[in-house]
Amino acid sequence: MFGYLIPYKNELKVRELNDWQAAYCGVCHAIARNNGQMPRFALQNDMAGLALMLIDLSGDTFISRKRACPTHLINRKQSLETNTALTYCGDVTTLLAHHKLNDMWQDEKKLYAPIGNLLILRGYRKAKKRNPLLSKKLKDILDELYIIEQDKEVSFDIPAALSGDLLWEIAQSSKDINExxxxxxxxxMKNLGIWIYLADAMEDMESDIKKGCFNPLVQNGTPSEKRISQAQEVMTFALSRAQLAYNLLKLEKSAPIMDNIIRYSLPSKQNLIHEKTREIHKIT
Amino acid sequence: MNPYTVLEIDDNATQEQIKQAYRKLVKKYHPDKYIDNPLSKLADEKMREINAAYDMLTGEGASGNYANQGTSYRSSGSNTGSTDFQKIRQMINAGQYDQVMTILDNLSNRPAEWYYLKGACMMGKGWYAQAQNFYNMAYQMEPNNPEYQKASQSMYNSNRNFNNQANVGGSDCSMCNICSCMLCSDCCCESLGGDCIPCC
Structure with missing residues (x-):
């Protein structure tokens, strides 16, 4: 999920930071247990937030213990015990990694992409077996996104909404949560998906122009001021919608961390991204 | 239901604290915030729960306040609407956005309601910028329609409230900034003949 859904750590209590860390390590260990060692490299920080919310909403218990891992052989870290939510997050990480590597081969012909896919193949097949519907939906959405992104004149709304649909499906397929x-x-998650897509588009504008890659905010090889302004409005709206949806979730243990992300970290990041975009592209 | 848990207050809260908590929650879950939102029914339920909890603790009969204010795509009283559009509204409420888009695209008659429903459909699909454009067109064609007026202002109002909230909590005024500001104000004042800070 592109590394945006992470808390502003300076505003977290030490206990809350440890919970976040334990969730991240928990997902990593779950991947190792259920999908093999290689997909661990694809794990991003965002997945810790999803794991915490899913455990909270399913009423599962937060049990952690110190465990060693390849990057922490001596100073073992607290890690949540593998449960349904962590297994699911591990599967989602593996499925997304597989599709991401496919994209990299299709778009940029990076040689390491098919090699990477071969290394995670076994883990991918296990994740697909446990989540057949989700795997198909993710593939369909990403295939549609690939086709949409061939049209450089497409309105930024459409690929952004597909990114939202991706996270929607991930949330819909989660287990042991009431309707x-x-x-x-x-x-x-849908609104966060829209937000993340546009944030990524704004941050990558310069490099996409240089490489000639698709960027929904670029028109005829130059940043479009009109599209950027509209995208900034849509980002604010999507984030406000995400907050409204978040207000309706009954979270307890994960509430301080998720509050930090939704109410503080993301709005701050948005302000920084918008300011930087206005500065670089000289937009009023 | 534990009314204290619902109102997010301690068991020994005073009447004033109960009222303050109630007002805070009403602001958070107000139905106006959930217009054109698929979660409007959940927000309605939450509002009823809050009202019931407030009733239990104060006996002031808040039940019915702020709830059931109609946030689905029901036909407004001023809109006669054809049978087709009535059915389309029901389909939008049921989340059948793709089918509705196809039906609307095949209609040659395109009054203001057509643009409004197209906007509603796009809002449901997450195409927010395009939805706003269609809402604006519906409002331009029928400026006296309150439904279209509310829809065309929804993103602007939502963003304005969001930015106000971000600014209220997000000020980064350190002591250095305050002192610098005061010194500059004093200099400007003195250059105009006054003296903001006599000792400087």
């Missing part, structure tokens, strides 16, 4: 919470979670 009302799942609806609110899915709507929140």
């Amino acid at each position: 009302k919470d799942k609806l609110a979670l899915s709507d929140m």
Whole structure:
């Protein structure tokens, strides 16, 4: 999920930071246990937030213990015990890694992409077996996104909404959560998906122009002021919608961390991204 | 239901604290915030729960306040609407956005309601910028329609409230900034003949 859904650590209590870290390590260990060692390299920080929310909403317990791992052989870190939510997050990481590597081969012909896919193949097949519907939906959405992004004149709304649909499906396929919470979670994730897509588009504008890659905010090889202004409005709207959906979730243990992300970290990041974009592209 | 848990207050909260908590939650879950939102029913339920909790603790009969204010795509009283558009509204409420888009694209008659429903459909699909454009067109064609007016202002109002909230909490005024500001004000004042800070 591109590394945006992470808390502003300076505003977290030490206990909350440890919980975040334990969730991240928990997902990593779950991947190792259920999908093999290689997909661990694809794990991003965002997945810790999803894991914490899913455990909270499913009413599962937060049990952690110190465990060693390849990067922490001596100073072992607290890690949540593998449970349904962590297994699911591990599967989502593996499925997304597989599709990301496919994209990299299709778009940029990076040689390491098919090699990477071969290394995670076994883990991918296990994740696909446990989540057949999700795997198909992710593939369909990413295939559609690939086709949409061939049209450089397409309105930025459409690929952004597909990115939202991707996270919607991930939330919808989560297990052991009641329907009302799942609806609110899915709507929140959908709006965060739209936000993340546009944030990424704004941050990557310069490099995409240089490489000639698709960017929904670029028109005829130059940043479009009109599209950028509209995209900034849409980002604010999507984030406000995500907050409204978040308000309807009944979180307890993960509430301080998720509050930090939704109410502080993301709005701050948005302000920084918008200011930087206005500065670089001289937009008023 | 534990009314204290619902209102997010301690068991020994005073009446004033209960009222303050109630007002804070009403602001958070107000139905106006959930217009054109697939979660409007959940927000309605939450609002009923809050009202019931407030009733239990104060006996002031808040039940019915702020709830059931109609946030789905029901036909407004001023809109006669054809049968087709009534059915389309029901389909939008049911989340059948792709089918609705196809039906609307095949209609040759395109009054203001057509643009409004197209906008509603795009809002449901997450095409927010395009939805806003269609809402604006519906409002331009029928400026006296309150439904279209609310829809065309929804993104602007939502963003304005969001930015106000971000600014209220996000000020980064350090002591250095305050002192610098005061010194500059004093210099400007003195250059105009006054003296903001006599000792400087």
